[in-house]
Amino acid sequence: MPVSPSYFSRLPHFNDSFVHVQELNRKYARLPTLHPSQVERVAWKTKDQYRLSIGEHVKARDYAACIALVKRLNQIHPDLMPEEVKAGLQPFKRNINIFLNRPKSVPIDQFGRSHGVGKRKSSIARAWLVEGTGEVLINGKPMNEAFGRVHDRESALWGLKSTDRLDKYNVWALVGGGGSTGQAEALAMAIAKALIVHEPPLKTPLRRAGCITRDPRTVERKKPGHVKARKSPAWVKR
Amino acid sequence: MVAILGANFHEKKLVKKALESFYGLGPQASARIMAKYTIHPLARMGTIPAKTVTALTAELSNMTIENDARRIVQDNIKRLRDMATYRGVATQWAYPSVGNAPAPRSRRPRSSTP
């Protein structure tokens, strides 16, 4: 005699869970709930992840119906959440909760410096920001020696410029790798990251200015049988 | 016009170029001659004093240049040819004679598939 009544169905595990969730929903429908915006965020398994975890081909429609009930159950006030419900929701949760991940914050050090790292193409830049009067030293050199093009100088300090902080901070930076464009834009990212440590509310304006997002474009690799990444050899007769 | 060793040169002509126009006088020899008479490398024929011009003519007349220098080269070739050496024959037929590579033929097309 099978343990579960759904042993001979196509999706025994899912059916069991679904029925259980429906029962729980019926049982605890009257418990007070929180507004969805106040519920702590949980990383639910997606349909594919769920299929993979139980090894059954769950239909998308069924899973959607089930997960809606699960989310409804999760809204129960945490103080009144029965153990039974917690156990019942467990199969639908991912092993880790990505929403608890927080980026490690680098604090301002004892000298008042904040540190940021930026990358672009194959350049890496590290920048330290101190409150000051707008002096910039890059690899120990002043701005005009570090970047010959005015355009590069402008793009390197774009984060400070767009937020009107150019004369409020001193920058000391180390840049390496790549060419001048890459270095300048890596520096823009590094300076923006360091600026956020000093003034966290500037994150959104800096993101709009395009200084936070790492530009993913890099040189495409060369492929065998090609002259360059995509160029084919010229056709030769015989 | 300034005359050196019977050849006339324009006043704007560089002294260095004028000296090197003689067969058998190269950059080394011309630089040495000019240093001897303290003529700077960018000097032009018009700017050097007449005294130096005559001194240059006298200097050049004592050197093996022009026909003397040509004759030496021709004699050397003639000697090789008379002995019927490879170098002599090759020079006669305008073939490579001093170890230089023969003229390349057109390159074989490389097939894209091995």
Next chain:
Amino acid sequence: MASINCWRCLARPSQRLLLAPVFVAASAPTSAAFSTSTQLSAKTPEGNTRHVRTGKRLILGRKKRTPDKTKPPLSGERKAFRKRIQLSNDNALQVSGLDVLSAENVVNPDSVGKVFGVPSPEVIDQLRTCEAFKSSQNWNLFRSPHMLVRKETVDLAKQMTDAIEKKETLRLVITGNRGSGKSIVGLQALTTGFLNKWVVINIPEGQELTTAATEYSTIPNSEMFSQPVYTVKLMQAIYQTNQSILSQYKVELDHLQLPISVTRNMTLAGLLNATKEPEFSWPVFQAFWKELRLPGRPPILFSLDGLAHIMRVSEYRSPAFELIHSHDLSLVRMFAEALGGKTSFANGAVILGVTSKGNAPIIPSMEKAIAQASAAQKGEQIPPRDPFSRKYDERVFDSLRGVKVLDVQGVSKVEARALMEYWAASGVLRSRVDEKNVSEKWTMAGNGVVAEMERVAFYDLRAAL
């Protein structure tokens, strides 16, 4: 085409390329940016709706070559065009309310951070004759020559006047980063000299003497070489610039060995102008130099730009086909001995060596000597020489022994502001000059390097043209 200026829009420069290009150049005719009248009066080209495609276009068939019918420029014309110095521009606005530089206010600490006009026409003419203006400096953007008096200027002027009052010799080398305004500080020193009625001798380019581009000849009974044509040119320049002072003094010594007859009732100006024969120039110039250093004569300002070029082996060759050291050239040796303190001046003198960072050779001995002099001046520990280096030249160390060093760095923000206000008043700079803008340009220019300030400030202008 790269973006014209990334600060015009809210995108990062690299992403700006993804945006639609802005056609600035299409409507702007090529004219001076001072005037908007030509732009306003210019009619928009007909057929605006015509599909205009930018970028490369495929051209099929042979390009038709039309032979250039215009005459090529005459000989020497190209060089004259390249070297020409334009000190005034009618399109620029007249800046009113600026003082004119004088002997008093150049030493006044209150004038730091102000822009002064160069007294015209006499001092401008003198400066032009001694080739103190350079074609690389943008004098042609303004109505009349003006200069920013900075901390270093007042400092140098004060040192010069103090030394000359005490009848001492000030031997000084001006150093600094590229584009930091060393030559302009040298120009301001020359101006001070002219304003104070000193005898000013200026060698505008050290490399003209050592790159083997001018005549040279041996000096009998001496290991030195003279440069007759250049000496004549220099004598004429000294004569023209200092005529009023030199004509007050008479020749006092007997010059029997000179190839020209020099009498006692000849003035020093007359002595300079006595010969234009290159052959006789060096003995006469030597006699003039001897006369000038007698007691009771006016003070001397001897200046040379491009110091590194005269601190190396020159490109001249001796009759034995050996390279001649620059210090074996008589004029250069005269300057080097004066700078090294071997020459005594009875009436006070300023010997000024201006280094240059553009097209200058790297001379390890000169750099070390200047570093040592600079450390000695600050009272720091003197950096020792590299014991394993073979590149040191003892003659260079001799010629720079005990010199003072004036390090010219970037301008302060106050000075930068004065400069930008002057540009704005001249109509070159169209943006507003406020604290934010000045500070921004100052940062962009590597903490106020003047040449870079100019480049950054006019960057928008140049890009639009």
